[in-house]
Amino acid sequence: MISIFGTPEFILTVAATLLLLWEAALNPSPRLLGRVTLAILIGLFVYVFESDPTANKALWSGLYVWDAEAKFFKLFFIVTSILVVWSIRLLESKIEVGKSEFYIITLFAASGMMLLSSVQDLILLFVALELVTVSFYVLVAYHRSQTASLEAGVKYLVMGAVSSAFLIMGSAYLFGACGSTHFDSIGLALRSLEMRPEILLGLALVLVGLFFKVSVVPFHVWAPDVYQGAPLPVTAFLAVGSKAAGIVLLLRLLTGPFAGEEVASYWIPALATLGMASMILGNFAAIPQRNLKRMLAYSGIGHAGFLLAGIVSNFIQGQAAVLIYLCTYLISAMTVFIAMSALGKSGESDHVSNYAGLSKKAPWIAVPMALGMVSLAGIPPCIGFMGKFTIFIAIWQSEHYALFAAGVISAVAGLYYYLGVVRTMYWTNPADKDPVIVSFQTKIVLGLLSASILLIGFWSKPLFSIVNSIYGF
Amino acid sequence: MESLLFWFFTFGMLLGGIGVIANRNPIASALSLVISICFLAGLYLLLNAFFLAAIQIIVYAGAVMVLFLFIVMLLDLRAEAKRPFRWGAFFVGLVVAVLFFVAIARVTHSMKDRFVAAPFGNPDNITAIGNLLFTRYLLPFEVTSILLLVAMIGAILLSKKELK
Amino acid sequence: MDIGLQHYLVASGALFSLGLFGIIFRRNLIVVFMCLELMLNAANLTLVAFSRFTQHMDGQIFVFFTITVAAAEVAVGLALVVAIFRIKGNGKTESLKELKF
Amino acid sequence: MNPLLILLLVPLAAIAVILWLPQICPKRTTVTAFIVNFAISLGLFFQFEGGSxxxxxxxxxxxxxPNVAQVNFHLGVDGISLMMVFLTTLVSLASVWVTSAVVKRAREFFIYILLISLGALGAFLSRDLFFIYIFHEFALIPTFLMIGIWGGQNRQFASIQMTLYLALGSLILLAGIVGLVLTQPLDSRSFDLEAIQQIHVIDEGIQRIIYPLLLIGFGILISLFPFHSWAPTGYASAPAATAMMHAGVLKKFGLYALLRLLLPALDSGADYWQTTLLVLIVGNVIYLGYVTMAQKEFPLMLGYSSVMHMGYLFLALASQSLIALTGFVLLMVAHGISAALLFALSGELQSKTGETRIASFGGVYTQAPFLGIMLLVGSMASIGLPGLANFSGEVLIFFGAFKSHPWVTIVCVWGVVISAVYQLRAVRLICFGSVSEVTAKLVDLSSYSARFPYLLLVAASLWIGIYPQSVIHLVQPCLEVILNGGGR
Structure with missing residues (x-):
């Protein structure tokens, strides 16, 4: 039985606040605080994993829902945060001021994301989304003596605020047309009303606001700059956590109140078109990039396209495919980011040329990194293939053949630049011979991630059974 | 009477908005923003939202504007020097803004007859707001407090001159 | 002429468009933030208008949250401006050219 | 324990040994593993009970x-896959045997070879489409790495070109497979090969979409004209072992899968696209035949020639007659053996002399009689000399196909003449004449150990060439089933 005080967001927020007080009062060392943060997150993971989502469905006067999907996404965000915190620990020496606060703000952002996965009301959606976004404004600009980081912060702030404005405007129209901000009431109103332009306008504006977060073409322009300028752990958090947060909202809205056939006939073509554009543009624009973070930003745009394609295809299967794709993306992308952090610990890690001959210098980084790249490219037997495979099946089933063709073409383009990184690591000679020191614990983390890329990719039954159980298959 | 006030407030608000964009001097922009916001508060009054009108004046015209002006003064930002007019950005901005406006106007035009003004309700709607805010919308309210906490930490971290 | 819902909505749409235009057109970071405020205020006006004409209070609650969040955003944004000013000595988005598309 | 599972586990065990016990010579481990596998496949061959x-x-x-299908890990062999498993183990053994033990980054090299072999075996043994696809991808990735790391001149270009081509092919193929699986009714959907073979009649319109997807998807892997351009450059710059595995085994996988998928399930799709396919076949045999004649470098010539021979195999697929398909299976095995033999020889020549141009050799027979003889035998096999394996396959295909497509068959017979021209010319220039400067650097293979892989391949070719019945009686019952649409 979960009461209000037992919800994971509540626990995490309280814990983060206590950490803040602890930090202010006793001034513990950041390393210790990071360790405690990690412990809290792991404990929370166990707690959420053991909880039963059917026990209490709606909390807080129905604004908050606690169902299987919410549980899945909460676990997703906890795992993401754990890995992000690990990456922060690796790069702690690069943070000049406020090392402890970095962990704490990350926790607040994580609790905002977890809250988003349970949202049932436009007002709560807005506020929780802003909690995430404002935390990210701070995190992105955290290297405050580096121009790039500050600029990224400014760009993210302006873009984020514009997208919030669109979101509010859209929510306003939805509220006006349906007389309520609650998802259930909106769905009810939509079923009883004929299709009105103000509903479509409201939906369109809300979607624009969310597309900014997921970085869908043409609302992606901020992503490359921000990914490049932000500190590496934040880039990872943006790429995985923030994107998934946008996706969970899209799922909640589009498969909830807006799932009706009539509305769907409006948003499906729009999403299909944008998804197609994102796949193609993201993957082709990534090819000439020489900065790895920037490349991953463009590739992230491409992945957003695949996720949209999953949402577009027929509802339940598409949803399951999106969840599977997100899991595969989490594991593969975080492997790459943690490998980058481990390298960044001893020097620069952004530019592709820094990876030349890495297989000789640091096989412990090169192998997981290569696996992550190959998995992002979607080559079997890595886990990334399962994601692409399920998405492709969903697209074919919903008969969006043009989307399918775009997916195939962009997957090939993706292969080109992902393998380009692998090529740099394995076929070129290193510029210097300095060995890269990787700590034992990081080796374990990277080893676990690599193993799960291969093992879950090959033995995918657990992944499928988790997702299948959410939708009652 | 009501319609006269509406046009008055609306034009004031929009002129203030234009003033924000058109002024080269950030201080003048900030003052135009204050004007715009005060006229907007007038519109809120017309819409029977007295509490929000008050908040609007206090928070925006009071706190936020002071923050803006404080920064402008602190950093000693002067009026920008004359430089070539940015035609490209001007036209892109114009096209986007006009397209957006046309979309809104067309949608609202179609809904002309569906919403009729309800009679003025109880002018004392603060009770209703308070009730909703602390019962139904308690969760977002709490989240907002965390949000402000994060913003506060962030603002200190980013702008404080010397940190340990 | 009777003032109906659509008048308020068009007015707010106009303000929103103004803000959008300003964000694209102006380069001074502080002015860009002000334009963001214009956009948020326009959205608020829509909410209040709908709240009045549908007789649901939820819209006004939403506005309350929007104002709070906008204040938080401004606080972080202006802190960023201060930090940039420390490095660069000015607050124009023009000087932000390190990251090109 | 199931012998098929052992076949898959042996390479894995060898990889583990190489990874964890670096002091053991990796080549020795690999060769041991492949000998075990070869022995198992021989055992399977003699234990096989026949029938379909x-x-x-x-x-x-x-x-x-959910709502799509159940995926099973499903292994099993019938006559056709048995032959393919035999070919895989044979060529794997030969390919590592001819590789030098002191190749640079040796451990990686042998791991990749083991992975290729594992993937190919898995693909031939699996009966579930999903696993067939996974294993086939599994086998392709190491080839990319091997060409990139150990390849000859312009390896980077060759490997990237090959990767992109093959990735495009795999994804088109994936589309086709997904489409094929989804044509089944919802309640009985599965990835199982038999289920798809015994499929209800697929709607004609959908067949017309899926057929070209599968044809092009596998066609790129098999290097069907005009999707072939990656193959010659890829083979020419690949290390010998990789070229042997790829041209000898992996390519055959595409043909094998086409045989399993196209014929039983997509008959009206095949009818619809038949003319197109025939045009491509003619292009494959005649156009590429002339291109092959124009080649000046030995590895490139072999690459083109291997591409060109695929035309005959497609002809058999197009004809859909039992005799031609029997020839199809024979020729798959035969071509795998002869291509492996020739690529091994070309690798040997190249590594000893550092030269690839045909004209710069001469008098290899005088200088190194064993290599000369092997070259002669390999070329004869490739041309289709009676007594060697390719002959029986080609003859059966021509007989079988003549009835349904007489003109195309006649044109393809002309292809045999073309291949005789370029092969014989190459043999004449390389083997005979006076010993050139380049050839003088050549040292003959004298030890039995060094000669063994070549002799093994020749023996296999001779066996199938002289006694093809041993294969035919294994294969024909299965082909009958396939032709009848799995007893639909």
Whole structure:
């Protein structure tokens, strides 16, 4: 039985606040605080994993829902945060001021994301989304003596605020047309009303606001700059956590109140078109990039396209495919980011040329990194293939053949630049011979991630059974 | 009477908005923003939202504007020097803004007859707001407090001159 | 002429468009933030208008949250401006050219 | 324990040994593993009971795609896959045997070879489409790495070009497979090969979409004209072992899968696209035949020639007659053996002399009689000399196809003449004449150990060439089933 005080967001927020007080009062060392943060997150993971989502469905006067999907996404965000915190620990020496606060703000952002996965009301959606976004404004600009980081912060702030404005405007129209901000009431109103332009306008504006977060073409322009300028752990958090947060909202809205056939006939073509554009543009624009973070930003745009394609295809299967794709993306992308952090610990890690001959210098980084790249490219037997495979099946089933063709073409383009990184690591000679020191614990983390890329990719039954159980298959 | 006030407030608000964009001097922009916001508060009054009108004046015209002006003064930002007019950005901005406006106007035009003004309700709607805010919308309210906490930490971290 | 819902909505749409235009057109970071405020205020006006004409209070609650969040955003944004000013000595988005598309 | 599972586990065990016990010579480990596998496949060959059924079946549920299908880990061999397994183990053994033990980054090299072999075996043994696809991809990735790391001149270009081509092919193929699986009715959907073979009649319109997807998807892997351009450059710059595995085994996988998928399920799709396919076949045999004649470098010539021979195999697929398909299976095995032999020889020549141009050799027979003889035998096999394996396959294909497509068959017979011209010219220039400067650097293979892989390949070719019945009686019952649409 979960009461209000037992919800994971509540626990995490309280814990983060206590950490803040602890930090202010006793001034513990950041390393210790990071360790405690990690412990809290792991404990929370166990707690959420053991909880039963059917026990209490709606909390807080129905604004908050606690169902299987919410549980899945909460676990997703906890795992993401754990890995992000690990990456922060690796790069702690690069943070000049406020090392402890970095962990704490990350926790607040994580609790905002977890809250988003349970949202049932436009007002709560807005506020929780802003909690995430404002935390990210701070995190992105955290290297405050580096121009790039500050600029990224400014760009993210302006873009984020514009997208919030669109979101509010859209929510306003939805509220006006349906007389309520609650998802259930909106769905009810939509079923009883004929299709009105103000509903479509409201939906369109809300979607624009969310597309900014997921970085869908043409609302992606901020992503490359921000990914490049932000500190590496934040880039990872943006790429995985923030994107998934946008996706969970899209799922909640589009498969909830807006799932009706009539509305769907409006948003499906729009999403299909944008998804197609994102796949193609993201993957082709990534090819000439020489900065790895920037490349991953463009590739992230491409992945957003695949996720949209999953949402577009027929509802339940598409949803399951999106969840599977997100899991595969989490594991593969975080492997790459943690490998980058481990390298960044001893020097620069952004530019592709820094990876030349890495297989000789640091096989412990090169192998997981290569696996992550190959998995992002979607080559079997890595886990990334399962994601692409399920998405492709969903697209074919919903008969969006043009989307399918775009997916195939962009997957090939993706292969080109992902393998380009692998090529740099394995076929070129290193510029210097300095060995890269990787700590034992990081080796374990990277080893676990690599193993799960291969093992879950090959033995995918657990992944499928988790997702299948959410939708009652 | 009501319609006269509406046009008055609306034009004031929009002129203030234009003033924000058109002024080269950030201080003048900030003052135009204050004007715009005060006229907007007038519109809120017309819409029977007295509490929000008050908040609007206090928070925006009071706190936020002071923050803006404080920064402008602190950093000693002067009026920008004359430089070539940015035609490209001007036209892109114009096209986007006009397209957006046309979309809104067309949608609202179609809904002309569906919403009729309800009679003025109880002018004392603060009770209703308070009730909703602390019962139904308690969760977002709490989240907002965390949000402000994060913003506060962030603002200190980013702008404080010397940190340990 | 009777003032109906659509008048308020068009007015707010106009303000929103103004803000959008300003964000694209102006380069001074502080002015860009002000334009963001214009956009948020326009959205608020829509909410209040709908709240009045549908007789649901939820819209006004939403506005309350929007104002709070906008204040938080401004606080972080202006802190960023201060930090940039420390490095660069000015607050124009023009000087932000390190990251090109 | 199931012998098929052992076949898959042996390479894995060898990889583990190489990874964890670096002090053991990796080549020795690999060769041991492949000898074991070869012995197992021989054992299977003699134990096989005949008939059309699958034997040594192993089935394990893998995962469930809700509302789509159940995926099983499902192994089993019938006559056709048995021959392919035999070919894989044979060529794997030969390819590592001819590789030098002191190749640079040796451990990686042998791991990749083991992976290729594992993937190919898995693809031939699996009866579930999902696993067939996974294993086939599994085998392709190491080839990319091997060409990139150990390849000859312009390896980077060759490997990237090959990767992109093959990735495009795999994804088109994936589209085709997904489409094929989804044509089944919802309640009985599965990835199982038999289920698809015994499929209800697929709607004609959908067949017309899926057929070209599969044809092009596999066609790129098989290097069907005009999707062939990656193959010659890829083979020419690949290390010998990789070229042997790829041209000898992996390519055959595409043909094998086409045989399993296209014929039983997509008959009206095949009718619809027949003319197109025939035009491509003619292009494959005649156009590429002339291109092959124009080649000046030995590895490139072999690459083109291997591409060109695929035309005959497609002709058999197009004809859909039992005799031609029997020839199809024979020629798959035969071509695998002869291509492996020739690529091994070309690799040997190249590594000893550092030269690839045909004209710069001369008098190899005088200088190194063993290599000369092997070259002669390989070329004769490739041309289709009676007594060697290719002959029986080609003859059966021509006889079988003549009835349904007489003109195309005649044109393809002309292809045999073309291949005789370029092969014989190459043999004449390389083997005979006076010993050139380049050839003088050549040292003959004198030890039995060094000669063994070549002799093994020649022996296999001779066996099939002289006594093809041993294969035919294994294969024909299965082909009958396939032609009848799995007893639909």
């Amino acid at each position: 059924g699958f034997q040594w079946v192993l089935k394990y549920p893998w995962f469930n795609l």
